[in-house]
Amino acid sequence: MKTHLNTLYITTQGTYLGKSGESVQVRAEGKVLAQLPLHNLEGVVCFGRVGCSPSLLGACAERGVSVSLLTQHGRFLAAVRGNTSGNVLLRRQQYRLADRPEVALDVARRIVLAKVANSRSVLLRAARDCVAGDAARLDTLRREGGRLAASAPGLREATTIDQVRGLEGEAATHYFGAFDALLSPSASAEAFRFTGRSRRPPLDRINALLSFLYTLVLHDARSACESVGLDPCVGFLHADRPGKPALALDLMEEFRAFVADRLAFSLINRRQVSADGFEVRENGAVLMNDATRKAVLAAYQQRKRETLAHPFLEEQTTVGMLVHLQALLLARWIRGDLDAYPPFLWKG
Amino acid sequence: MPYAESDLLPISALQHLLYCDRQCALIHLERLWAENRFTAEGAILHRKAHGGRPESRPSGRTTRALPVRSFALGLFGVTDVVRWDPAAGGEAVPVEYKRGRPKKGDCDRVQLCAQALCLEEMLGRPLGRGEIFYGRVRRRVAVGFTPELRRATVEAAARLHDLIGSGRTPQAVPGRKCDRCSLRDLCLPRLGPAAGSARRHFDRSLDALLAGEGPTD
Numbered sequence: 001m002k003t004h005l006n007t008l009y010i011t012t013q014g015t016y017l018g019k020s021g022e023s024v025q026v027r028a029e030g031k032v033l034a035q036l037p038l039h040n041l042e043g044v045v046c047f048g049r050v051g052c053s054p055s056l057l058g059a060c061a062e063r064g065v066s067v068s069l070l071t072q073h074g075r076f077l078a079a080v081r082g083n084t085s086g087n088v089l090l091r092r093q094q095y096r097l098a099d100r101p102e103v104a105l106d107v108a109r110r111i112v113l114a115k116v117a118n119s120r121s122v123l124l125r126a127a128r129d130c131v132a133g134d135a136a137r138l139d140t141l142r143r144e145g146g147r148l149a150a151s152a153p154g155l156r157e158a159t160t161i162d163q164v165r166g167l168e169g170e171a172a173t174h175y176f177g178a179f180d181a182l183l184s185p186s187a188s189a190e191a192f193r194f195t196g197r198s199r200r201p202p203l204d205r206i207n208a209l210l211s212f213l214y215t216l217v218l219h220d221a222r223s224a225c226e227s228v229g230l231d232p233c234v235g236f237l238h239a240d241r242p243g244k245p246a247l248a249l250d251l252m253e254e255f256r257a258f259v260a261d262r263l264a265f266s267l268i269n270r271r272q273v274s275a276d277g278f279e280v281r282e283n284g285a286v287l288m289n290d291a292t293r294k295a296v297l298a299a300y301q302q303r304k305r306e307t308l309a310h311p312f313l314e315e316q317t318t319v320g321m322l323v324h325l326q327a328l329l330l331a332r333w334i335r336g337d338l339d340a341y342p343p344f345l346w347k348g
Numbered sequence: 349m350p351y352a353e354s355d356l357l358p359i360s361a362l363q364h365l366l367y368c369d370r371q372c373a374l375i376h377l378e379r380l381w382a383e384n385r386f387t388a389e390g391a392i393l394h395r396k397a398h399g400g401r402p403e404s405r406p407s408g409r410t411t412r413a414l415p416v417r418s419f420a421l422g423l424f425g426v427t428d429v430v431r432w433d434p435a436a437g438g439e440a441v442p443v444e445y446k447r448g449r450p451k452k453g454d455c456d457r458v459q460l461c462a463q464a465l466c467l468e469e470m471l472g473r474p475l476g477r478g479e480i481f482y483g484r485v486r487r488r489v490a491v492g493f494t495p496e497l498r499r500a501t502v503e504a505a506a507r508l509h510d511l512i513g514s515g516r517t518p519q520a521v522p523g524r525k526c527d528r529c530s531l532r533d534l535c536l537p538r539l540g541p542a543a544g545s546a547r548r549h550f551d552r553s554l555d556a557l558l559a560g561e562g563p564t565d
Contacts, residue, residue, distance in 0.1 A: 328536065
């Protein structure tokens with residue numbers, strides 16, 4: 001397993017990636033911009049018009065480095081992956097378990113419970129960091145945190161996947177209701193006001209930021225599924241739909257709040273992104289500019305290097321490794337090493 | 349019972365099997381692989397052993413990277429080097445290259461013997477001995493293909509076919525060898541029945557988390 005989790009993100013249009021010995025060479029306008037050894041690279045993500053040489057693609061496939069091609073704005077287009085991992089027996093067992101409603105319900109319930117608990121932890125952690133005197137924010141964070149905790153018994157007793165999804169939706173409403181309170185008052189509060197979840201297209205700056213971060217986490221979740229041999233498109237909580245990476249989306253639920261949302265708000269609160277780093281179009285659609293996108297990518301990579309103790313494995317790891325470890329635990333449960341899949345719980 | 353060509357398994361899997369049943373299953377059933385220093389050094393050594401051209405020396409002609417198989421054992425592989433010994437009437441002497449030093453267990457000898465049994469089947473004549481070259485100590489060890497070693501090899505091959513045929517990855521038996529295993533992080537040897545119930549662990553942790561005031565770091 002890769003321990004460095006370095007992902008090479010290429011955002012400059014017209015860049016060409018070639019292979020030079022055992023490394024990736026990044027070229028643009030006839031100049032070599034960077035050269036990175038393949039052996040400590042986990043993935044290469046190309047945004048927009050970026051070329052890759054066939055020999056580089058082959059070398060990446062052989063060494064288990066995933067290469068993903070996204071649009072300039074981060075929508076997934078295609079990926080090149082090798083043949084090294086992937087066990088047909090594991091996949092078959094995954095399909096069998098996903099086809100059993102009682103098994104799917106059991107996993108889905110635990111995934112949503114972890115999502116709710118981790119969302120609550122993000123709110124309570126922000127409450128702890130609130131300066132005294134900011135009573136309104138503090139009150140919102142604690143109140144919605146309490147409502148999230150209150151949804152746990154219902155989730156535990158849910159008897160169908162649809163009930164689980166319904167309760168997940170209710171919990172999400174409470175969580176998003178506290179989003180404005182996650183902004184520190186000094187941040188340009190008006191420009192970053194949350195107007196409700198919107199994706200296609202994002203209708204405010206927070207949504208533009210979140211959508212992009214979710215794309216990055218989803219990319220990592222998808223790679224993690226594939227590297228342990230699971231089919232990223234057959235999930236438990238998320239229903240099958242052609243082209244939808246349902247299992248990667250399942251795996252991502254545990255990390256949305258802890259990894260993506262926290263990062264989005266800390267980028268704003270620490271003024272690492274600013275209101276004018278976003279473009280508001282005529283119809284209200286909001287897009288990030290290139291500089292903001294680069295700042296977010298750098299911060300995300302930085303975040304992935306932070307260390308923490310894994311609650312179940314009781315080993316030190318990094319934020320970036322978490323999604324791989326969870327994919328591995330998922331595979332271990334599917335192959336019968338574990339009696340259940342234990343989603344990640346952020347204990348802080 | 350002779351195996352069909354499509355059922356042949358790689359000789360290298362025998363070594364994994366003798367090291368650890370679970371490692372063998374992770375590599376050959378789960379198709380997982382991870383490099384560490386030991387495996388990377390081994391790969392370089394083998395590239396060298398396979399890379400050269402045939403040579404003729406007074407000690408005999410040598411052939412590198414010769415593909416071999418046995419339908420009786422159900423195995424196939426590639427020998428590092430086969431020396432054709434003129435002193436023994438041109439008898440084939442398989443030579444295997446190992447990066448480390450001679451080990452206590454049988455696994456290197458079994459691997460070499462499996463190559464020899466493949467060669468015997470293809471050449472139609474018996475082989476008496478082979479050699480293992482250990483990189484760390486730069487020493488050649490002669491290995492006689494005794495009836496005991498042959499029996500151990502046949503048994504290991506049968507066990508390998510049982511394991512792969514079952515399609516099941518056995519539980520880990522954690523031990524000191526896990527420290528040297530490149531698959532450690534993928535195997536998670538401490539998981540398994542001994543580690544207790546993941547379900548209970550999750551339920552308890554969730555209750556504690558929801559009862560608390562949230563993270564403190």
